[in-house]
């Protein structure tokens with residue numbers, strides 16, 4: 389059986405296409421009504437995984453009819469200069485959404501930058517107010533990778549209520565929001581991290597195993613329950629046997645796919661769906677901005693029309 393026709397592979401492409409088609413319709417309507425959506429990406433320095441992500445953001449935004457602009461800054465920029473740039477984008481009515489690509493250089497506090505993005509333009513859901521919404525079970529705009537990972541689990545048709553889920557990795561951008569999204573869906577969630585005594589012991593109990601660590605082949609077949617669903621979120625660059633650079637996940641896919649019932653491939657798993665959800669979030673942000681605009685100026689418009 390070849391890699392591509394193995395039915396155990398849970399691919400992101402088909403779900404991403406559905407989302408992008410729907411975003412495209414909404415974006416066309418909004419543009420015709422005078423609100424063309426536009427996404428601005430902020431990159432600081434150079435990181436391979438960021439380049440892949442931004443390249444795909446640009447390509448898929450074009451497909452969806454969403455304007456896209458990349459602002460690149462040198463690694464030695466100050467936090468103050470970056471904050472000023474973000475405030476400029478917050479104030480620009482042509483900008484719908486802002487995403488700050490991670491990582492940023494060590495001298496820049498990422499949390500300060502995330503908090504500088506206006507919550508109405510926070511298309512990644514990383515502002516403290518946005519993350520707070522997830523805790524309150526308001527799930528329409530969630531951090532993109534976390535939302536993509538959960539969406540792929542739903543594709544299996546497994547009942548999420550009561551499902552035993554283990555998440556390996558507890559970063560604010562991936563592991564923690566996955567845990568909150570799944571708790572909202574009624575799953576029983578265990579979160580592992582580098583201090584966990586035995587990741588394998590927890591992982592082997594999981595009906596669904598989410599892995600977001602950044603270590604190639606961390607999860608081996610003997611750490612996976614037979615029949616489980618494995619969502620591999622890792623995007624790691626390494627040199628393949630042919631001497632070419634390639635991306636691999638955190639799961640030893642070749643061995644794990646013999647044990648698991650579903651596994652997301654890398655590439656072509658969570659990655660493409662992450663991009664689609666970023667675009668969907670951009671439309672959620674646009675609709676929130678329009679609702680505020682209507683609430684603020686709607687009555688004045690009506691009076692002017694009378």
Ligand SMILES: NC(=O)C1=CN([C@@H]2O[C@H](COP(=O)(O)OP(=O)(O)OC[C@H]3O[C@@H](n4cnc5c(N)ncnc54)[C@H](OP(=O)(O)O)[C@@H]3O)[C@@H](O)[C@H]2O)C=CC1
Pocket residue numbers: 437533556557558559560561562563580581582583584587600601602603621622623624658659662
């Ligand atoms: N597909 C996509 O769309 C995206 C993919 N990614 C990829 O996902 C991976 C994780 O990203 P991100 O969450 O940002 O990374 P971080 O480095 O922020 O977090 C990694 C997490 O893994 C934990 N960890 C480290 N070593 C181990 C170990 N041996 N066992 C268990 N847990 C461990 C860390 O725990 P502790 O903090 O306690 O050290 C931490 O919680 C990366 O490969 C990244 O490229 C990221 C974003 C989007």
Ligand SMILES: Nc1nc(=O)c2c([nH]1)NC[C@@H]1CN(c3ccc(C(=O)N[C@@H](CCC(=O)O)C(=O)O)cc3)C=[N+]21
Pocket residue numbers: 437438440441444487488489490491512532533561623635654655656657658659660662663
């Ligand atoms: N603030 C922030 N949010 C992120 O979500 C974030 C980030 N910073 N920094 C970098 C990582 C990495 N990441 C990827 C997302 C999609 C693909 C993607 O589209 N991958 C495709 C294409 C691969 C290819 O073209 O080679 C795939 O897996 O099939 C890759 C990488 C998001 N990240």
